[in-house]
Amino acid sequence: MANIKDIAKKAGVSVTTVSRVLNNHPYVSEGKRKAVLLAIEESNYQRNINAVHLSKGETLLIGVVVPFTNHPYFGLLVEGIANEAMKNNYKLVLFQTNYEADREIEALKMLQYKQIDSLIICSRICGWEIINQFTEYGPIVLCEDARNHNVSSTFIDHYISFTNALEYLHNKGHYKVGYCIGRKSGSSSRQRGKAYADFLSRINERYNEEYIFYECLNFEHGEDVVRRLSSMDNPPTALLVTNDIAAAGIVTSCREIGIRIPDDLAIMGFDNQPISKIMHITTLEIPLVQMGRNLLLQALDGEKHTHEEISVKLIERQTV
Amino acid sequence: MANIKDIAKKAGVSVTTVSRVLNNHPYVSEGKRKAVLLAIEESNYQRNINAVHLSKGETLLIGVVVPFTNHPYFGLLVEGIANEAMKNNYKLVLFQTNYEADREIEALKMLQYKQIDSLIICSRICGWEIINQFTEYGPIVLCEDARNHNVSSTFIDHYISFTNALEYLHNKGHYKVGYCIGRKSGSSSRQRGKAYADFLSRINERYNEEYIFYECLNFEHGEDVVRRLSSMDNPPTALLVTNDIAAAGIVTSCREIGIRIPDDLAIMGFDNQPISKIMHITTLEIPLVQMGRNLLLQALDGEKHTHEEISVKLIERQTV
DNA sequence: TTAATTTATGAAACGCATTTCAGAGCAAGA
DNA sequence: TCTTGCTCTGAAATGCGTTTCATAAATTAA
Known part of the structure; x- marks a missing residue:
């Protein structure tokens, strides 16, 4: 395959001039530019992108770390990131970690080795x-x-949004409130846990370990929650579910065994995924696509560190 | 930052020897190997991955083209691809095309420019x-x-699987059968369309344009289908839905307006997504994760072209 | 007219690791 | 003893484009 040197020879110019043409630098006379373009055309020349990367020290690649690609929350986030990446001529390298630290470290190392220009950790x-x-x-x-x-x-204040949701439920008359969450650890889980604890002490309710459901990631996990729920002596009357899909699963399973919603159990979702609209699930809208876009722009912005808080909005529907 | 030359000098060996150590080549004496490793340690040396790429002509990157990242079908497929990629120390570059040809061409060009070693088009x-x-x-x-x-x-025979599903419905007494599909064009849509047409002529039914629903990709699209369905004079008694999520949406919307399933309308999904199990949707299992794995292995296999047909399995539940 | 810019061009340095090739040294087999 | 055949090592070639620097030529400004 032809390289830049061949083109230079063929066009009767220096490699510098070829490089200038390739990169649209000014200061190339029209005649030489044409000659170079012709030579490129005739030799079917392709710039070796790896040589460009080596030379420039950048790859136009941005890493994206997600625990699961196949999850509606991260799906929307990645959608936003991907759309904005496209606009800016960047490509994404996807790291699916399954919440294994080693995978995340691999991504960080790719940043270190300069195989990606920046890294977004979702x-x-x-x-x-x-x-x-x-x-x-x-x-x-x-x-x-x-x-x-x-x-x-780019983030949302999980403490405040969780508090708002809890207060909303409380105003509707609920004081036995539980919540479903994806994982025990993690910064958002901590913030939410704190909001929950503070809420309980504010309304003078005792903390009940049973009212918290972990590993609530997907539609199918709703089934487990409802099973546990229906075996409880003193079940909560309202559930905050940090993910609409899981909320939808809970609603579906409840219907199946005759738990009426919202009468027997109020459900409040998170994200405002399309499914929540169809199923009339009251939810807290999180503009994930927009957040994704913002994450990418920040990744491109490189040097300066910015922090943007995104606000959420409670959407009243029919499950509370 | 130190480069391989610095290390060579520091360790008192040639760059060749350093490279051998880095790549675990044999034929390096224990003494020199230790010296090199020490020098690397002391200089906090990092191999420049882009130089490696240039030199080797490969990037350990595999492109994956999907129309939407945020879709359960492709979610599972990518999950399988990602898992297998991880095992083989490859990373994925994600191309979200939104079904725009230009995006797909971009991916193909990255293959041409050698920025990715191979390309999987889902x-x-x-x-x-x-x-x-x-x-x-x-x-x-x-x-x-x-x-x-x-x-x-790696593929499934959409003609046969669609035919099987149609026959199954027919055996259950349905002859007014419609279907919901993602897009009009595309090879799988064509195969299915043919299977449908052949089925109709086999059972002596007339082709009814109204019985085919396009753009059926997600849960929320079920609503549209049901709306159209309920306004029809002579609606189908069974629906083949090429995607469980959309099927779930249809089931949900039907319940809402009192269409009984399977009595008024039989629903048959595709994929065997978790949601179909919870909602007891009869479906055709497509082992997407396994297919994803296979796609990646084929991508790695490079030279030889293989073709693998994956078989599907009908899973009887309660919506037919 | 002279000084200061701007435009245009190419040689050479730079980014960096891998691999081929040639050769030295040593051991095993004939 | 002589021939093979490993083991080990490094110089040099290879992959390829970008960028700096020096310089010449053409303008513009003073």
């Missing part, structure tokens, strides 16, 4: 002591409140 | 006349029957 597993070791190698963008760290972030 | 938009132009640049793997082409493929 849900972090590694501790900050690890992340911080890599901030020097390139922009890292988080999808959580990271205002005290050497990265950029 | 759902093709471009015609073969375009794909064929790129087969010389690296392995291309399709998720459709491509036995007559210069690529590898």
Whole structure:
């Protein structure tokens, strides 16, 4: 395959001039430009992108770390990221971690090795002591409140939004409120846990371990929740479900065994996924696509670290 | 930052020897190996991955083309691809095309430019006349029957599986059968359309344009289908829905307006997504994760073109 | 007219690791 | 003893484009 040198020879110019033509630099006379373009055409020349990467030290690749690609929450987030990446001529390298720290470290190492220009971590597993070791190698963008760290972030205030949702349920007369969440650890889970604990003490209710459901990620997990629910002596009258799909699963399973919603059990979802609209699930809208877009822009912005809080909106429908 | 030359100097060996150590070549004496490793350690040396790529002419990157990242069908497929990629130390570059041909061409060009080692196209938009132009640049793997082409493929026989599903419905007493599908064009849609037409003529039914529903991709699209259905004078008594999520949406919307399933309307899904189990939707199981794995292995296999047909299985539940 | 810019061009340095090739040294087999 | 055949090592070639620097030529400004 022809390389830039061949083109230069063929067009009777220097490689510098060829490079200028390829990169649309000014200061190339019309005659030479034409000659170069002709030579490129005739030799069917293709720039070796890896040589460009080596030379420029950048790859136009952005890493995206998600625990699961196949999850509606991250699906929307990645959709936003992908759309914006497209606009900016960047491509995405996808890291599916399954919440294994090693996978996340692999992604960080790709940043270190310069195989990607920056890294977006949609849900972090590694501790900050690890992340911080890599901030020097390139922009890292988080999808959580990271205002005290050497990265950029786009996030929502989980404490406030959880509190709002809880208060909403309380105003509707619920005081036996439980919640379903994806994982025990993680920064958002902590914030939500705190909001929950504070809410309970505000309304003078006792913390009941039974009212918290973990591993609530998908439609099918709703079944487990409802099973546990129906075996309880003193079940909650309302459930905050941090993900509409799981909420939809719960609603579906409830219908099946005759638990009336919202009369027997009120359900409040999160995200405002399309499914929540169809199933009339009251939910807290999180503009995931928009957040994704923002994450990518921050990743491109490189040097300066910015932090953007996105606000959520409660959407009243028929499950509370 | 240190490079391989610095390490060579520091360790008192040639760059060749350093490279040998880095790549675990044999024929390096223990003494020199140790010296090199020490020098690497002390200089905090990082191999420049782009130089490696340039030199080796490969990137350990595999492109994956999907119309939407945020769709359960492709979600499972990508999950399988990602898992297998991980095992083989490959990373994925994700191309979300939204079914725009230009996006797919971009991916093909990245193959041409050697920024990716091979390309998996999960759902093709471009015609073969375009794909064929790129087969010389690296392995291309399709998720459709491509036995007559210069690529590898993992696929299911949509004609047969659609036929089986239709016959199953027919055996249950249905002859007014319609179907819901994602898009009008595309190879799988054509195969299914043919199976449908052949089925109709076999049972002596007239082709009814109204019985076919397009753009049926997601849960929310079920609503539209049901709306159209309920306004029909002579609606079908059974519906084949090429995607469980859409089927679930249809089931949900039907319940809402009192269409009984399967009595008033039988629903048959596709994929055997988790949601279909929960909602007891009769479906045709497509082992998407396994297919994804296979696609990746074929992508790695490079030179030789293989074609693997995956068989599907009808799973009887309660919506037919 | 002279000085200061701007335009245009190419040689050479730079980014960096892998691989081929040639050769030295040593051991095993004939 | 002589021939093969490993083991080990490094110089040099290879992959390829970008960018800096020096310089010449053409303009514009003073």
